[in-house]
Amino acid sequence: MAFNRPAQSTSFAPSGTQTLDVAPGTDEGPWEEWNPTEDSVRPVRGRHRVVKQRGGGLARSSTVLGVGVIAAVGAGGMATAQSGKPPVSISLPDLSSVTESAKALIGDDSGAPKTSATALSSVGRTDAGDATDAPGSKGAGEALRARIMQQAESQQDRVARAAAQAAEDAAVKKAAAAAAKAQDDAQAKAAAEKKKAEEAERLAALARQFTLPTSSYTLTSHFGDAGAMWSSGFHTGLDFAAPTGTLIKAVHSGTITEAGWAGSYGYRTILTLDDGTELWFCHQSSISVTVGQKVSTGDVIGRVGATGNVTGPHLHLEVHPNGGAAIDPLAWLRGKGLNP
Numbered sequence: 253m254a255f256n257r258p259a260q261s262t263s264f265a266p267s268g269t270q271t272l273d274v275a276p277g278t279d280e281g282p283w284e285e286w287n288p289t290e291d292s293v294r295p296v297r298g299r300h301r302v303v304k305q306r307g308g309g310l311a312r313s314s315t316v317l318g319v320g321v322i323a324a325v326g327a328g329g330m331a332t333a334q335s336g337k338p339p340v341s342i343s344l345p346d347l348s349s350v351t352e353s354a355k356a357l358i359g360d361d362s363g364a365p366k367t368s369a370t371a372l373s374s375v376g377r378t379d380a381g382d383a384t385d386a387p388g389s390k391g392a393g394e395a396l397r398a399r400i401m402q403q404a405e406s407q408q409d410r411v412a413r414a415a416a417q418a419a420e421d422a423a424v425k426k427a428a429a430a431a432a433k434a435q436d437d438a439q440a441k442a443a444a445e446k447k448k449a450e451e452a453e454r455l456a457a458l459a460r461q462f463t464l465p466t467s468s469y470t471l472t473s474h475f476g477d478a479g480a481m482w483s484s485g486f487h488t489g490l491d492f493a494a495p496t497g498t499l500i501k502a503v504h505s506g507t508i509t510e511a512g513w514a515g516s517y518g519y520r521t522i523l524t525l526d527d528g529t530e531l532w533f534c535h536q537s538s539i540s541v542t543v544g545q546k547v548s549t550g551d552v553i554g555r556v557g558a559t560g561n562v563t564g565p566h567l568h569l570e571v572h573p574n575g576g577a578a579i580d581p582l583a584w585l586r587g588k589g590l591n592p
Contacts, residue, residue, distance in 0.1 A: 455589030462504050462588040463550050465533065466567055469494040471592060475580040489532070489570035490581040490592070496537055496565040498556040502547040503531055504588075511539050517568070518559025523547065530575050534568035535560050 469492035477487040502523055509530070510522035517534040521541060524530050537557025547553060558565040571584045585592055 457589075459589030461549055462585075462590055463501055464585070464590055464592060465503055465569055466492050466494055466498055466500055466556060468498060469567070471582075472566065474582065475578070488578045489534070489568050491566045491568055492556075492592075493564065493566040494556045496555070496557055498567075499552050500533055500536060500554040500556060500567055502549060502551040502553050503585075505546075505548045506531075508541045508543055508545040508547065508553070511541055511543055514560070516561040518562070519554070519557065521553050523553065524575075528574040530572040532568075532570035532572065534570070535562050535566060537565075 471490065472493045473487045473489075473491040475487060475490055500521075504523075504525050506523045506525040508521065509524040510520065512519070514520035514534065517532070519534075519536040519539055521533045521536065521539055522530055523533070533554060535557055536554040537559065538555045539553070540555075541547060541551075541553045556565055556567050562568075569581050570578050571581045572578055582592060
């Protein structure tokens with residue numbers, strides 16, 4: 253290669269370093285042909301030396317980019333160099349906002365660390381311990397506790413009101429039951445009294461239809477009395493002791509079905525009522541009716557005597573429902589409203 257050189261001369265140092273003689277006041281000195289050799293061309297040493305890039309690592313540089321670049325790399329992701337691929341564009345955030353975020357993370361100029369919820373949220377983490385120590389955390393806890401207590405008290409109030417309502421309902425129900433029972437008892441009592449009055453009225457009506465067989469009497473032997481004097485071993489009727497000749501009356505209206513001598517009964521008259529009941533009037537001194545005669549209540553049918561198997565004058569009265577076995581005449585008379 254040929255160079256046009258000025259009139260100045262060029263000299264070389266023994267080490268192979270070229271020395272240019274430049275005339276004063278001129279921009280360039282004389283030029284001559286330079287053929288570099290291996291000895292004259294050596295690697296550049298010093299702080300501008302380029303270090304080989306390690307595979308898969310970060311590109312290193314001695315230039316200090318500062319906290320903002322580090323935060324930008326952390327926020328935007330690490331840039332990796334991949335050989336053989338087109339370069340990828342990386343968008344970096346605003347350096348001022350990154351710097352503020354870094355300050356919020358590591359502390360302000362005074363060196364005091366920031367623990368506010370805003371600083372913690374800017375780097376994407378929230379410490380549970382710091383959150384509980386925040387100024388409003390105790391107030392929030394007290395509010396939660398107060399709300400829980402209020403809910404518990406409200407529930408207790410509802411339970412108490414429900415219990416009171418249940419007790420009131422039970423009392424009302426008990427009172428209603430008592431009132432219903434009292435009403436039922438009153439109705440039952442009224443019904444019993446009414447029935448009793450009706451029975452008394454019925455007996456009174458029967459009493460007007462029935463009458464005692466004689467008057468001026470004394471009851472001596474009763475139905476069922478035991479003794480050898482009676483052939484059956486016990487007394488089968490009711491004795492009205494009265495003087496001989498005392499009138500004997502028809503107890504109720506009916507028909508005379510028998511009138512005459514009857515052995516141990518003496519003179520006997522049988523009056524058959526409309527319901528088939530037979531009334532036997534025994535030991536008469538005389539008979540005033542005949543068989544088939546219709547009689548009414550109170551009609552005279554004979555007189556008291558001492559005929560048959562007797563120890564003294566009296567009327568022996570027997571009652572035979574439907575002509576069957578004898579029953580107690582005293583009970584039968586009382587059932588007709590009569591009280592001998």
